[in-house]
Amino acid sequence: MPRRLAAALLFALLVVLTPAMAQAFVWARSGDALTLDPHVANEGPTVALVQNIYEGLTERDRTGRLGPLLAVSWRMLLEDPTVWEFKLRGDVTFQDGSRFSADDVVFSYHRAMQPNSGFRDYLASVVAIEKIDDLTVRIRTRGPSPTFIENTPTIFVMSKDWAERHGAVQIPDEATSEANFANAHTNGTGAFVLVSRQPYVRTELKRNDAYWNRGHIPLGIAELTYRPISHANARVAALLAGSVDFLQDVPIQDLPRLHAQSNLTVTSGVENRTVFLGFDVASPAPRGTQAGGRNPFADIRVRRAISIAIDRDQIQRAVMRGEALPSGLIISPLVNGWTSELDTPPPFAPGRARELLAEAGYPEGFSTTVYCPNDRYAYDEETCRALVPMLARVGIRLTVVAQPQAAQSQALRRMPGPGFFLAGWGSPTYDSEQVFSSLYHSRDGQRGFYNATGYSDPQVDALIGRLSSEIDPSQREAIVARLWQKLRGELIYLPLYHQTLSYAMKEAYDIPVDVSNTPKLKLVAAPSR
Template sequence: MLTGAGLRVAVLFACAAVLTGAAEARTVTWARSGDALTLDPHALNEGVTHALAHQIYEPLIIRDSQGKPLPALAESWELTADPTVWEFKLRSGVKFHDGRPFTADDVIFSFKRALQPASDMKQLLSSVDELIKVDDHTLRIKTKGPNPLLPANLTDLFIMSKGWAEEHGATKVQDVENGEQSFAALNANGTGPFVLVSREPGQKTVLRRNDTYWGRGQVPLEISELIYLPIQSDEKRIEALLSGEVDFVQDVPVQDIKRLQEDDGVRVVVGPENRSIFLGLNVGDAELATSDVKGKNPFADKRVRHAINMAVNRQAIQREVMHGQSIPTGIIVPPGVNGYSKELDVIPPNDIETAKALMAEAGYPDGFSVTLNCPNDRYVNDEAICKAVVEQLAQIGIKAQLVALPKAAHFQLIQNLKSDFYLLGWGVPTFDSHYILSHLYHTKTDRQGTWNGTRYSNPDVDNMIDSLTSEADLVRRNETMVNIWRILQEETIYIPIHIQTMTYAMKPDLEIAVDISNQPKLKLMKVRKSN
């Protein structure tokens, strides 16, 4: 099945192979527990989806494996004399996979597209007032107020070809929440290091090296073909690696790390991810749809939330579920993200008796029942974490009924406000707390709170969050951020569990570092030559 830009891409690809000479071929089969949920680069703000998109599409600014921002489709950027205007110098000579030239028109089109109601990326551009084309390779972005952190918001905002989207009826963002399909969901035409050859959702995606990639010679780009396989079963994923069916596993099960490290036929690399794993509680509805308590919402009572926070035993989860491969946390901000504070990262004592007393004081001495929604193909040992939480909450009388689903269905429950109690993970590609606050805590609106499944709404907190996008004084901005976190830590809307660590495993001739955002750029993978 030929997809992407169609036959024109295939012809260009064949010509490029002749012009560049016979580059050494190395096919890499890349496996992880779940598939990208769409190829539409603006439809869903989800890490696995972005990880695949980064191979095909590119943003103006990209981050290296340690999180450092680097030029991509923008060669440089600076704040002008007007503190509300950023100027970006775009890379010249870049072409999309179908041969169309990349210009400022494509950036303006892509950003306007990303601001559409169906886009899950619109919050990242919420401060934008105007997009101004100076010339084909110069763009100015005017914001509603001074926003010194705008560039940090652009690292996952992928650029599409305006002409390609118009030609194929792909100018509108796929409406994932309502189950819509679209041309851009199954086809792609980026500027990135790999070209889409075929896409079978949930089964296999095949990419080939872009031999006319603008960055050739600046990055290894040593993989000639990339085959992406979602393999949900931990056991089957590792079996596929050991049998040679798979070359690179992005999410190694924690229980298999030790034996793989002892296998000479496997290279294992371990590193931190700037992603927290936590529980979300419906604190806003008058009644929980899945609870036996009627006429009121037990999660709306702060005493119940504090009791849950005490009952969740993070150290036991680290030891028994994660085999030591996690960092217990008392706040959902990962270390290294602006706004993180050791002062606020306080893990409550696992005090069951005090938790029971709080439950009784709140009017629930015998507890209550509720459904706990959990993904089973997204985070490291996600379903096992939820099973542990179910057992731990039973100690204080909360009878949690576990419903584990593939991430596509699970995420729809959260975004459509159909879950009372759920597990979620959140990475921070901007390395700034605003990304967490605006998505997870802000009152849910068309552009804010898009992942706030808790129904939490606090106008004062909203105003402080909104001020973070226009406060030019970084000292004052950071003070506001600390004040927000102090309020939210006391509110206990989410129950932090841990910071996730990641383990990659690969054939010994391959080499790539763990990406701190867990979005490895396979153009950086090196292939060791055999002796």
Template sequence: MSTKRFALAALLAGATFLTAVSVEARTLRWARSQDATTLDPHSGNTGPNHVMGHNIYEPLVLRAFDGKLQGALATEWRVLPDDPSTWEFKLRPNVKFHNGNAFTADDVVFSLKRAMQPAADMKSLLVSVEDVTKVDDLTVRIKTKGPNALLVNNLTNMFIMDKEWSEQNNATQVQDLKSKTENFATRNAMGTGPFQLVSREPDQRTVMRRFENYWGRDAVQNDITEIVYRPIPEAATRVAALLSGEVDWVQDLPPQDIERLRTAQGVRVNTGPENRPIFLGMNVGVPELRSSDVKGKNPFADVRVRQAVNGAINRDAIQRVVMRGQSQPAGMIASPLVNGYTKELDTPPKYDVAAARKMIADAGYPNGFSTTLHCTNDRYVNDEGICQAVVGMLGQIGIKATLVAQSLRVHFPAIQRGEYDFYLLGWGIPTFDSHYVFNDLYRTKTSSAGTWNGTGFSDPELDKKIDSLNSEVDLAKRNATIAEIWKQVQASNVYAPIHNQFIAYGMRSDFDIPVDVENTPKVRFIESRRS
């Protein structure tokens, strides 16, 4: 598709929004296994943070429950006909921040440049951006380092802050999650979204109230006046709260409770696939594993060991026993929704314990070796259960893995610091494009790329191919390069894909909340069936 045709398609996509339904006002009591790590919208690039952000803040464009792109604070966007390296965004008029300040191009320029700061975890999505400039109060231009036909896809979680509020409250610098520092935006917020922050008690509850001057009030699907968001880490407690009517919505039902809840009076369950592969990472970049009984060398640096890990994992058993059918075994780190995905690449490695044991021996470890597997216990569907199963499976080939399961608050920063030998990770792909996988998980780690590459994997020639995807406007050539990169990274085996997870929402029957393919549901799109 030419740049001009791509821009026209994007322009038309920006015109859609949803129709209003008038229903009785009410509070939505919402429970999930974990809380956002911060309210700073540019600090942490994680699903729980984006979930919170999408109800208080807004990006220029966003994705609805079905993943379709539509306008939010931007009404139109295009690539300039005389400059294929510049995108122009027309901004929505008459939009107010929660403090009454008018939304203008100054806020967009400030926010996008803030998201490009070194401490911002969102900066990898803007790695191709050279500059952001104001044309007038309702027009912004984004100049990229060469043409980037897919820039708009990178903006769906790029939230816009009030520049004046940020300056007044010393929040112009992004919170650095790695150093555990805080700023005013860590626990406070000033956006244009349909709900405004009332109170914030991290890991306890966050209360948001309907913003009566929200520009899209007539398009909101419900009349929810208040959101009470509660992190409830224990799965049984979340389910009990739903059954008792203590909460209206549980965002992450455990698979083992789905069938029981389908028959419970007053409860509805919706399930569906998420755009999120789950996988294991192996550290190939250190000379000696920190947690292994092998000294002086790194077993994971040998591709045969990594192939053995892939072959020792019985993905069908994990799907059947751990996930209760709520997953699809995977062979690549991309879901079917992602550009670059193919069924052939997604064929899971053959489960073959004998062959895997031989590869371990051929690599020089006939007695196997020990290591530590780090895992979350509060982020993905049955994450700790997946890791427990993997530990048993690897034991059959002589890899003695000690499981350490802990909160995402500890787990994620440690991956980004490169501290783990072996770890579990899930990867939502908000751009719906393979570049997001390559740039963050496979590219050599720098200040703006490879930010989640905890494997130490590095290939300068591959880096060049990954970087070229930002500026290639011939989509056929770009897709051919994507296919080449997938072939190379699949051969590296630095990750062991496990599955694409399905997710289940449990709710009181007077709500009908469809599964969001990104699992970042926006309350404005929730339909209330209360009469």
């Protein structure tokens, strides 16, 4: 970035931070939340912000361990293993002062199952949600579902009365527009209350002084300002200037400099996320591809050629600067179903890649476009640009279209989606079933919400359906292994690397890396003065 542009960006950043804001805890990262509606976008920055306002029946700690939140206990009924029963807390109120009850849970789970919800895949097995009394809810699934509890941290609870009063019961087609009251207004049970929101500029929150769990957690932040800053240089400059307290998306190239600052703290760790490439394998003519009127990605030989034309070790060294682990599977080692054998990356073999392309009928290669976010993952755009010379070596002429995650996310929801794209996935349930259900299952209105590839296999769909009701652990593990063996070979997605994380902050704070990259800011203590 030219020095003059960097200076201008920093000046603009400092100008918008008023004295009142400067006293708040300022949290910066590369991209904004897509919405404040808790049931719309199953997307990292959105969930990371919204979790400060809304809460689920359960939650995961920084290491991924499941624990109680709005529910004090749960069990799968012995007399009917298709039913999960939840006992709720009786001392919880929403931020408008109304009392939380089973009615709100029933309402929220039904709302999260609507067609425009990004979380409906998590509830695909649910057939009924019933209030037993004010503090008891039962959820019935199509068959015994021993892992259903793993889905519950992702379903946030809204106030039924509030949603009804404000016309927010239904999630409209334009879920991030003014047509959806919940897009820019909130009423949760969480530790922070919304004060104001300017999309892509800032979101201001304040501590919920009536928070039901305040006496058991630090909750040391009184005012919280969320700042999306897309330019890496501007983010780091703001941290160094003291205008930002906590920087979540730390540019990898700046880590040595930040480590050397005596007034800063840097924490690092593994993230439950894998970055990969995906293809439109179903459309006759994928968007952004010119290949003689055919869809080259429908041919597994082409997908295999692209996979072995990519030097993942070079991406790790030259692009990610060691802050990544080359992968052969689109789930991280933290997810059930991962094995080191499955995760072995394919060999880099450009010569064989050229042979495969010729066998598939593309001896001269073809032209295509890769669609990438430029504000979502560490070096996402740079990773895509590193692919250009690699694929050129085998005859594939690649154009990179880099766009904000908001546009990328919308494009991936449409069918047909981008012909060739970069994405990332971290399984919130820490189980392969959720990945299968969201990314590989046919789009059928219940599962496959994030399957932008057009891939559809009835046998795969049937096996995924069996997973949700298999209660024998050994049988379930066998199905997971069978699915990964098949799907890894299909190469619908090409794994690139597992991502690692670093956070940087003022020395007064110590915020460990959260494996889901959703830092729990309610656990941050007030700095000592």
